Amino acid sequence: MAEKIGLQSLIHRSVRNMGAGIHSVVKESAIEMIKQAYKEGIFVQITSGYRSFAEQNKLYAQGRTAPGKIVTNAKGGQSNHNYGLAIDYVLLSADGKKALWTVNKKWRRVAQIGKSLGFSWGGDWKSFKDYPHLEMMGGLTLSQLQAGKRPFLVSFLSNEVSAKQIKTVSGEKLLARGSIKTKSIITSKKSYTLPSGILKVTKPLTKGSQVTAVQKALSSLYFYPDKGAKNNGIDGYYGPKTANAVKRFQLMNGLTADGIYGPKTKSKIEQLLKK
Ligand SMILES: [Zn+2]
Missing domain, CATH: 1.10.101.10 (PGBD-like superfamily/PGBD)
Structure with missing residues (x-):
């Protein structure tokens, strides 16, 4: 039997994928979500977090002016990822080698853990469901973010304000x-x-x-x-x-x-x- 992926590897990969521009509360909460899921035998990895406007524009071009399939409808500045407030996740096989994209009970459990930590889940959206997506908007709308406002997020993990x-x-x-x-x-x-x-x-x-x-x-x-x-x-x-x-x-x-x-x-x- 293949060896089970370690918790630290999952966290390490996820931190790398979230990027340096991720909000510290989002990052801390994502790590906690990975830990809690791991305890339940669910292997989750964050695939994406902060994206710069340039990275977002490049992603937007895919399937339009650049080769590939269309993956997003958001240009630079139009995605909550551009403000470091959103992450995407995927489940992995126990050995950590395969991404499992089926939205099953385990997938929903991860979303539930995420929500208990303060995230909103894209799977709850009415018009269009984005199952891998979790975000913390701090009560702000995208247009407020675009206007330069930033949320003050409070981590659920710390009882004391630092x-x-x-x-x-x-x-x-x-x-x-x-x-x-x-x-x-x-x-x-x-x-x-x-x-x-x-x-x-x-x-x-x-x-x-x-x-x-x-x-x-x-x-x-x-x-x-x-x-x-x-x-x-x-x-x-x-x-x-x-x-x-x-x-x-x-x-x-x-x-x-x-x-x-x-x-x-x-x-x-x-x-x-x-x-
Ligand atoms: Zn997303």
């Missing part, structure tokens, strides 16, 4: 400008009855259904009190982890990041849940 991200936000006033959304990471749209008062870390800790509502609402926006813990840390106590989730939420939404829940945080949460 110092570097904080610096970017305050340094460039991305969120204050109001042009950047974190909408891409919002998938569920439930409504929660949020308290109108102030919630902060107290001694003893404030607890109750009001805190639970805030925790649930934040979690549905992917700001978990404690990702990976039981119930993602939704326990009804306004402790340091919940304050941290509030802080991360505030930071990403142009609010004073003090970890104290109040009217401004409330209305911002409500606004995002409505979208």
Whole structure:
């Protein structure tokens, strides 16, 4: 029997194929997707990621002014790949030597893992289905990207906002400008009855259904009190982890990041849940 391809080889090939222009959150999430699929005995490789405008134009020419079959309808600047926000994947045989293009249960499972990490899947598109395609648009449209706007993506993998991200936000006033959304990471749209008062870390800790509502609402926006813990840390106590989730939420939404829940945080949460 042929030897099974190693996880590191899959990651190595995928990183190479994604190119240097890939968004770091897209890249990190793609690697995580490969890892999770591998654990389930699914061998997935990223075949494409960032493409420069020139590369896209070359691809567009194929089957038109250049030999080959038509593979894309997008010219340079018209594909989400041109902004480092999209990837394409394929399944491989266990030995890693053959690409398997059949959209089967395993293929869909990879898409599902991708979606759990914040990707949108081309297989869910209504008009035209692009099964290998995953993207993170950060709530922006292609025309907004073309106009120079860039999304502020938040990785689902890090519970804590890194110092570097904080610096970017305050340094460039991305969120204050109001042009950047974190909408891409919002998938569920439930409504929660949020308290109108102030919630902060107290001694003893404030607890109750009001805190639970805030925790649930934040979690549905992917700001978990404690990702990976039981119930993602939704326990009804306004402790340091919940304050941290509030802080991360505030930071990403142009609010004073003090970890104290109040009217401004409330209305911002409500606004995002409505979208
Ligand atoms: Zn694609």
